[in-house]
Structure formats: C-alpha cells, structure tokens
Amino acid sequence: MPKVDAVSTSSVPRPEPTAPSGPLGRLRPPRPAGPGRPQGVLPALALFAAVRLAGILAVILTNALRGHPLVRNLAHSWDSRWYLHIATHGYGRLVWISPEGAVQTDWAFFPLYPALIRALTAVLPLTPGRSALLIAWTAAVVAAYGVYLVGHHLYGRGVATTLVALWAALPHAVELTIAYTESLFAALAAWALYCVLRGRWLWAGALAALAGLARPSGFAVAVAVVLAAGHQVLRQRGRAPVRLWAGALLAPVGWTAFVLWVGNRTGDLLGGYFTVQRAWDSRFDFGADSVRFLKALFLHGGGVVYPAALLIVASGVLLFVLLCLDRPPPALVAFSGVLVLLAVGGSGSFSSKPRFLLPAFPLLVPVARALARTWWLRPPAAMVVYGALTLVSLLFGAYVTVVAHSPL
Incomplete structure (x- = not known):
C-alpha cells in the first residue's frame, strides 16, 4: 500500500456532542476514531x-403478484440490456432509432461494467445477466464498506453506521441491486474519497480513473481528487509529494480516454462523444429541461414517479446546502456538488435523476449525524424514523422496478 501522506486539517475528525446529564447522561455517541482501524463495520454491512x-424480495414478490418473471427485470431493465449486449457482442453492434428520429448507439455507455460482465462470464458458468447482478450486488457491499470508512474516519462509529443505514434505505436504493452501474460507481467513488482523506493519492487517482470508465458522471470523482490535491498543495505552499501530483494527473485519465475513443470512432475526436450523448437527450443545458419538466408536471401532473423524483432531487439540493454548512473535507463537497449540478442542470428523463444522485452518499452526512444523536438520546424515535424510511424504500423500489413504466 502507498505510504500515507499528511492529512489536511479539514479532514480531522470532529467529536459528536455528548448526551446531556440525566438518565441518559452516561450514554455518549462514539468518538471519531480517525485513521486507525475502523470498528463496527460488520454490523453496518x-x-x-x-x-x-x-x-x-419486495421486487420478486411484486413480480409474483403481477404474474411477471420473478427476477428478470432485475437484470434486463432499460439500460441493463445495453450493458449486457455490449458485454456479449462489443461496441458498435447495437443502434436504436428513438421515436423522435435520433440515432442512439451503444457508444453512450461506458465500458467498465460490461467489461467486468464479460470477464466474469469467461471464468464462471454464468449467463451475462447473472454475472451482471453478481457484480452489482458485490459492488454494493463494497460501496457500503467505503461509505462506512468515510463516515468512521470523520465522525466515528455511530455516524458511520447511520450513514450506511440511510444510504441503504433511500427511496431509489433499489437501483443498487439491479444490473446498473450505480453500485460499481459508488464503490469506486467511496473508496477514492476515503483514500483522499487518508492521503493515499495514488490509490485515489487510480480509483478515480476507474470511476471515469464506469459512468458518464464518473468525472465527478476526478474533480474531487484534483480539487482536494490542489487544496493540499496550497496548504503546503507547493511542497507536495510526487505521489500527490501523480494521483491528481491520473484521476481524469479513464473518463478522458473513453471520451476520446468514442470521438475517434465517430470521426470527431473532441466532439463525437457529446454528439452521441445528445442523441440520447443527455446534455448539460443549465436546467432548461428541468424547468420544462416542472412546468409540465404542475400543468398536467405526473403520477407517482415524477413527483417523487422531483422531491428526491429537491431534497438533494437542500442536503447539499446542509453539507456545505457542515464544512466537511473539500473532496466530499466537490464530489457531491458535481453530481447535484448534473442532476439539476442536465437534460433527460427526470425519472432517472434520483439514480444520478444515488452515489452522492456525502449528502446524507448531516442527516446521519442528526439521526445518530437521536438514537443515543431517544432510540425508539430513531427506530420509528428509520423503519418508516425503510418501508418507503421497499415499496417505492418495487413500484418503480415492476409497476411503473418510467425510465430508471
């Protein structure tokens, strides 16, 4: 493992307030453990x-009640079919003409997930769909471990456990366990951010480069690593170690390489990738499409999925403000801020925007800290709150996966 550099004081753990005197006065929230060996990760996982x-199981039960195949939509829903096709046949083999006449190609999908599916099917007797689910489920647990490590490093065991628990119970967390890239991207992002906090710059850069090969929004990890590295350089007045510079230079390599590869395949090196994405109605339009969506939603309504998506995105913006007020390390702010900006300012189906925010687990830090304090002071109230969140997550996840026809 690379040698640990000095850690910025912005990432030094801050203790949680102790409980007041009285019957519960002897109960104290766990103190941050800093860079030592994390404790309590197994119960959180x-x-x-x-x-x-x-x-x-909620998805399977809903499928059974509606007479659908029990698990097929876990591995073969929406974008999953494109990833499976790329894993089986490679790029440049699938083209779709949208109802608007746009020519949509598989070059819009980043290569890491289908490459892993292809590799797994080559060594294990699994179908591409089962391999895709195995990778997604494994990555989800690895991501949860990374989320725990970040929370534990900054705030201690109680907040870290609560952070993982909240992330598991998000309304759209079902997308961590279907054949999509969110769990893989979240795993790479969480561990890259943890490496930044620990000063392991080469590991952070390498993980950011891989994250850039996982999703179009993968460059958010590179932005976080580069900005955190720049912050450290300023603190040290330019006397940063070589591995810090190397990690910062490595971070954007994955995303940049794929964008240039697509550009080369299309004959437009710098603009080809963005032309491909525009055919999918995926572009940054500074929120113009979001404004049109809001107008249509208020004039015509939108069932369950679209109002819920609006509520989730609006909550994400509010949580980002709270996160900034909490003054966490710059890497967490940068990573979350880029994902929130893409969700609000990007075009495309609004029903997919909660999924874009799913890897932005630092947004949950203010809520996790508050809920952890509630748990120590009033455990029954915390259990009721978390039980309600979990129930909503199970019901909403089954609905959007099985019942709704909106894009995931």
Missing part, C-alpha cells in the same frame, strides 16, 4: 445487506 435483500 449486515444491516445494509438485510435492507437491500428485503428490497430484492
């Missing part, structure tokens, strides 16, 4: 796995 397994 067990809780995460239990909630997400319940989410899978």
Whole structure:
C-alpha cells in the first residue's frame, strides 16, 4: 500500500456532542476514531445487506403478484440490456432509432461494467445477466464498506453506521441491486474519497480513473481528487509529494480516454462523444429541461414517479446546502456538488435523476449525524424514523422496478 501522506486539517475528525446529564447522561455517541482501524463495520454491512435483500424480495414478490418473471427485470431493465449486449457482442453492434428520429448507439455507455460482465462470464458458468447482478450486488457491499470508512474516519462509529443505514434505505436504493452501474460507481467513488482523506493519492487517482470508465458522471470523482490535491498543495505552499501530483494527473485519465475513443470512432475526436450523448437527450443545458419538466408536471401532473423524483432531487439540493454548512473535507463537497449540478442542470428523463444522485452518499452526512444523536438520546424515535424510511424504500423500489413504466 502507498505510504500515507499528511492529512489536511479539514479532514480531522470532529467529536459528536455528548448526551446531556440525566438518565441518559452516561450514554455518549462514539468518538471519531480517525485513521486507525475502523470498528463496527460488520454490523453496518449486515444491516445494509438485510435492507437491500428485503428490497430484492419486495421486487420478486411484486413480480409474483403481477404474474411477471420473478427476477428478470432485475437484470434486463432499460439500460441493463445495453450493458449486457455490449458485454456479449462489443461496441458498435447495437443502434436504436428513438421515436423522435435520433440515432442512439451503444457508444453512450461506458465500458467498465460490461467489461467486468464479460470477464466474469469467461471464468464462471454464468449467463451475462447473472454475472451482471453478481457484480452489482458485490459492488454494493463494497460501496457500503467505503461509505462506512468515510463516515468512521470523520465522525466515528455511530455516524458511520447511520450513514450506511440511510444510504441503504433511500427511496431509489433499489437501483443498487439491479444490473446498473450505480453500485460499481459508488464503490469506486467511496473508496477514492476515503483514500483522499487518508492521503493515499495514488490509490485515489487510480480509483478515480476507474470511476471515469464506469459512468458518464464518473468525472465527478476526478474533480474531487484534483480539487482536494490542489487544496493540499496550497496548504503546503507547493511542497507536495510526487505521489500527490501523480494521483491528481491520473484521476481524469479513464473518463478522458473513453471520451476520446468514442470521438475517434465517430470521426470527431473532441466532439463525437457529446454528439452521441445528445442523441440520447443527455446534455448539460443549465436546467432548461428541468424547468420544462416542472412546468409540465404542475400543468398536467405526473403520477407517482415524477413527483417523487422531483422531491428526491429537491431534497438533494437542500442536503447539499446542509453539507456545505457542515464544512466537511473539500473532496466530499466537490464530489457531491458535481453530481447535484448534473442532476439539476442536465437534460433527460427526470425519472432517472434520483439514480444520478444515488452515489452522492456525502449528502446524507448531516442527516446521519442528526439521526445518530437521536438514537443515543431517544432510540425508539430513531427506530420509528428509520423503519418508516425503510418501508418507503421497499415499496417505492418495487413500484418503480415492476409497476411503473418510467425510465430508471
């Protein structure tokens, strides 16, 4: 493992307030443990796995009630079919003409996930769909571990466990356990951010480069690593170690390489990738499409999925403000800020925007800190709140996966 550099004081753990005197006065929230060996990760991962397994079972039960194949939509919904086709046949083999006449190609989908599916099917007797689910489920647990490490490093065991629990119970967390790239991207992002906090710049840069090969929004990790590295350079007045510079230079390599590869395939090196994405109605339009969506939603309504998506995105913006007020390390602010900006300012189906925010787990830090304090002071109230969140997550996840016809 690379040698640990000095850690910025912005990432030094801050203790949670102790409980007041009285019957519960002897109960104190766990103190941040800093860079030492994390404790309590297994219970947190067990809780995460239990909630997400319940989410899978809710999808299976809903499929059974509606007479659908029990697990097919876990691996073959919407974008999943494109990833499976790329894994099986490679790029440049699938073209779709949208109802508006746009020519949509598989070059819009980043290569890391289908490459892993292809590799797994080559060594194990699994179908591409089962391989895709195995990768997604494994990555989700690895991501939860990374989320725990970030929370534990900054705030201690109690907040870290609560952070993982909240992330598992998000309304749209079902997308961590279907054949999509969110769990893989979240795993790479969480561990890259943890490496930044620990000063492991080469690891952070390498993980950011891989994240850039996982999703179009993967450059958010590179932005976080580069800005955190720049912040550290300023603090050290330019006397930064070589591995910091190397990590910062490595971070954007994955995303940039794929964008240039697509540009080369289309004959337009710098603009070809963005032309491909525009055919999918995926572009940054500074929120113009979001404004049109709001107008249509208020004039004509939108069932369940679209108002819920609006509520989730609006909550994401509010949580980002709270996160900034909490003054976390710059890497967490940069990563979350880029994802929020893309969700608000990008075009495309609004029903997919909650999924774009799913990897932005730092947005949950202010809520996790508040809920952790509630747990120590009033455990029954915290259990009721978390139970309600989990129930909403299970029901909404089953609805959007099985019942609704909106893009995931």
